[in-house]
Amino acid sequence: MAGRSTVAAVAMAALAVALTGCQPSGAASEPEDTAGASAPASDEGGGARIATVVGEEIDVFAEPGAEEPEHTLASPNDAGADRVFLVEEEAGDWLRVLLPVRPNGSTGWVRDADVELSSTDLRVEVDLAELTFAVYEGGDELRSGPVGTGVEENPTPPGRYFVTELVETPDPGGAYGPYAFGLSGFSPTLETFAGGPGQMAIHGTDDEGALGTRVSHGCIRVGNDDITWMTELLPLGTPVEVRD
Numbered sequence: 001m002a003g004r005s006t007v008a009a010v011a012m013a014a015l016a017v018a019l020t021g022c023q024p025s026g027a028a029s030e031p032e033d034t035a036g037a038s039a040p041a042s043d044e045g046g047g048a049r050i051a052t053v054v055g056e057e058i059d060v061f062a063e064p065g066a067e068e069p070e071h072t073l074a075s076p077n078d079a080g081a082d083r084v085f086l087v088e089e090e091a092g093d094w095l096r097v098l099l100p101v102r103p104n105g106s107t108g109w110v111r112d113a114d115v116e117l118s119s120t121d122l123r124v125e126v127d128l129a130e131l132t133f134a135v136y137e138g139g140d141e142l143r144s145g146p147v148g149t150g151v152e153e154n155p156t157p158p159g160r161y162f163v164t165e166l167v168e169t170p171d172p173g174g175a176y177g178p179y180a181f182g183l184s185g186f187s188p189t190l191e192t193f194a195g196g197p198g199q200m201a202i203h204g205t206d207d208e209g210a211l212g213t214r215v216s217h218g219c220i221r222v223g224n225d226d227i228t229w230m231t232e233l234l235p236l237g238t239p240v241e242v243r244d
Helices: 012-018 224-231
Strands: 038-040 048-053 057-060 071-074 084-091 094-098 107-111 115-120 122-127 132-137 140-146 159-168 179-186 199-203 214-216 239-243
Touching: 048 094, 057 107, 084 159, 094 159, 140 224, 179 224, 199 224
Parallel strands: 122 239
Antiparallel strands: 038 084, 048 084, 048 115, 057 071, 084 094, 094 107, 122 132, 132 140, 159 179, 159 239, 179 199
16 A cells, blocks of 8 residues: 555644645646657546656756746655656656646646656545545545535635645644645635645544535545545545546
């Protein structure tokens, strides 16, 4: 199994960064032409491809072969976790990856020599209409349950995201439960929150009676047993699909 063997709990100082937007209350264009054959990297059946940065930073380009990068991202990330990306497309020596930047859904291109590739058949799906989550391995549902999501004025945005870090909280019985997974997406209404950038997260809760309702500033709450189970299984880079 993946999980704690490959996802270290990061420093407590990073907690506010990973949990912004959780208290109660245009994507970059793709190049038209790329060198070499390209193929989508899909988590439907063939497993999702995860790129882990091998150096202390990585350049991200608007298109393969561009002279200047659009972003240079450090590794570890601001939360102290290995910098990872979810691979969306492979084209020769280049990878188009989903980025943990605004706006949600942004992508960019990185050199495959700058990352180490792995794969997972695991994914998390969150249904905003039904207020439920499910964890799948390939086509098999492993676990499901209720979630708490964002209130109307600070909604949980639908989209395709991935796990960026795992945080072990200082108070397992507190508002965030024992653990939280930082996600690559951000609140559409909060540019900052609690000293952080409005980053989305999946985390536990001290009020499981509120699960199945819209209660947060945009993060996704699950039961403490559910989040603890997830930490034993989900690697960094795991895809998270949030659906209307």
